[in-house]
Amino acid sequence: MxxxxxxxxxxxxxxxxxxxxxxxxxxxxxxxxxxxxxxxxxxxxxxxxxxxxxxxxxxxxxxxxxxxxxxxxxxxxxxxxxxxxxxxxxxxxxxxxxxxxxxxxxxxxxxxxxxxxxxxxxxxxxxxxxxxxxxxxxxxxxxxxxxxxxxxxxxxxxxxxxxxxxxxxxxxxxxxxxxxxxxxxxxxxxxxxxxxxxxxxxxxxYLSWGLSAGFAGRGWPASGSDLVTGGSPRYQIFRTADDRFIAAAPIEDKFWSEFTKVIALPENLVAPDAPMNDTMEAIADIVRRKTAAEWQSAFAGRDVCCSVVATLEEAVADIHVQARGLFDxxxxxxxxxxxxxxxxxxxxxxxxxxxxxxxxxxxxxxxxxxx
Missing domain, CATH: 3.40.50.10540 (Crotonobetainyl-coa:carnitine coa-transferase; domain 1)
Known part of the structure; x- marks a missing residue:
């Protein structure tokens, strides 16, 4: 019941x-x-x-x-x-x-x-x-x-x-x-x-991360400047060769290390002290060299926290969604x-x-x- x-x-x-x-x-x-x-x-x-x-x-x-x-x-x-x-x-x-x-x-x-x-x-x-x-x-x-x-x-x-x-x-x-x-x-x-x-x-x-920083005196978050608002290559959207997009969120070091290996990011840009903008631009350039399908294949089975940005139609037809019977x-x-x-x-x-x-x-x- x-x-x-x-x-x-x-x-x-x-x-x-x-x-x-x-x-x-x-x-x-x-x-x-x-x-x-x-x-x-x-x-x-x-x-x-x-x-x-x-x-x-x-x-x-x-x-x-x-x-x-x-x-x-x-x-x-x-x-x-x-x-x-x-x-x-x-x-x-x-x-x-x-x-x-x-x-x-x-x-x-x-x-x-x-x-x-x-x-x-x-x-x-x-x-x-x-x-x-x-x-x-x-x-x-x-x-x-x-x-x-x-x-x-x-x-x-x-x-x-x-x-x-x-x-x-x-x-x-x-x-x-x-x-x-x-x-x-x-x-x-x-x-x-x-x-x-x-x-x-x-x-x-839903803004606990920003509130904690602001109330702690670390500065209130601004659009485009913080981890989840576009200020980091570890939480970013990159355009592919076929004008699709990759949502990349390799925040933790273990995911970042795996992600940078898959895309072959130069070692000097992998380190935490690498210039943020240089790293971001380099990743964007690398991702633009392949199609979304090619990146999806490259990321398959790897712990990189990356996804192709799906259309709603694609999301509904996704094999996982179908297997779970979400719309049955x-x-x-x-x-x-x-x-x-x-x-x-x-x-x-x-x-x-x-x-x-x-x-x-x-x-x-x-x-x-x-x-």
Whole structure:
């Protein structure tokens, strides 16, 4: 039996952070009901690619859930939701602070109805503080956490990140972790709690290397100047002869020694006291002499911590990914082969069988719960 098989979740969230958190809960067995606007529902429903009127992105993030269409601004919304609130174990929301309170659905109100309720709020900057009401998206969270400022292109400008670190690493994953901790706490106390997930501040946990240097007085890291931001040949990206790229990370001496042997780097540039720029330029010149496939062959079986930069299509087709069956789950989407999103839930904790389809807007009904 999945570990969250007896859990009932009300999900008021939209787009990515909350829906990904509730997807993980659903994959572990929880029953999840999305509360959506009657006029279109979750905005993600309209995101491309859309096939036969359904967003495939929405389908991947919301499989196995149910949907109730309800105008939260209607005078009787709270009363109509009351039967669900009384039974709910977890509530997820990601409105700006104060919105749920104005709707009569704030934590202090709902705990009177259900004192065991675990109420998780996901916002960009948290429930309190001078930026609490600020609007933003993922790139804003990364920018203000100092993360974006540590990436740069050839012109020195920050690179627009393809990974939504704020939404996922700062939002969905901390929400999932804290919900599980709150459930454990409830086992002991019998009481629910309000969880304040601030996506921007949660990103600082991923910058420990830079924070340690800055707080220790060793200097705050800058883009392009430190070990993992482009300032070292031991953690770098090099262009190949066929305009592909090699991601090289031979940080430790044992890997560096092996790497320099494979590429035949001149001995005077291998030593730790060799001029950094000279070493970097020499490696770049050597790597440019061979194709990505040739380097992949040269690195095979050697402990050099080097990888060819794959396209997403190549990554999905990788022999290791295929052997692990990462994209094997999922019923498809009509004529489209659409596997389940491979959320980080270990197989033994997932619900049995294939994940169900994403819900049609309003496919569940309040009157069922009222009775």
């Amino acid at each position: 999945p570990p969250l098989n007896d859990l009932f979740v009300l999900d008021f969230s939209t787009l990515l952070p909350g829906p990904l958190a509730s997807l993980m809960l659903a994959q572990a067995g929880a029953r999840v009901i999305k509360i959506e606007r009657p006029d279109g529902g979750d905005a993600m429903r309209s995101y491309e690619p859309v096939i036969d009127g359904e967003s495939l992105l929405f389908a991947m993030l919301n499989r196995g859930k149910e949907s109730i269409a309800l105008d939260l601004k209607s005078p009787d919304a709270k009363e109509r939701l009351r039967p669900l609130i009384e039974k709910a174990d977890v509530l997820l929301e990601q409105f700006r602070p104060g919105v749920m309170e104005r709707l009569g659905l704030g934590y202090d109100e709902l705990r009177k109805v259900n004192p065991r309720l675990i109420y998780c709020s996901i916002t960009g900057w948290g429930q309190t503080g001078p930026k609490a009401q600020k609007a933003g998206h993922d790139v804003n969270f990364q920018a203000e956490a100092g993360l974006l400022g540590l990436s740069h292109g050839n012109d020195g400008a920050p690179i627009l990140p393809p990974f939504l670190a704020g939404d996922i690493a700062g939002g969905a994953l901390p929400a999932m972790i804290n919900i599980l901790l709150a459930l454990r706490q409830r086992d002991v106390t019998g009481q629910g709690s309000h969880i304040d997930i601030a996506m921007t501040e949660n990103l600082f946990a 789950r999922g019923p498809g989407n009509g004529e489209i082969e659409l596997p389940a999103l491979p959320v980080p839930i270990a197989p033994q904790f997932r619900s049995n069988g294939e994940p169900g389809p994403a819900p049609v807007l309003g496919n569940s009904h309040l009157y069922i719960w009222a009775n």
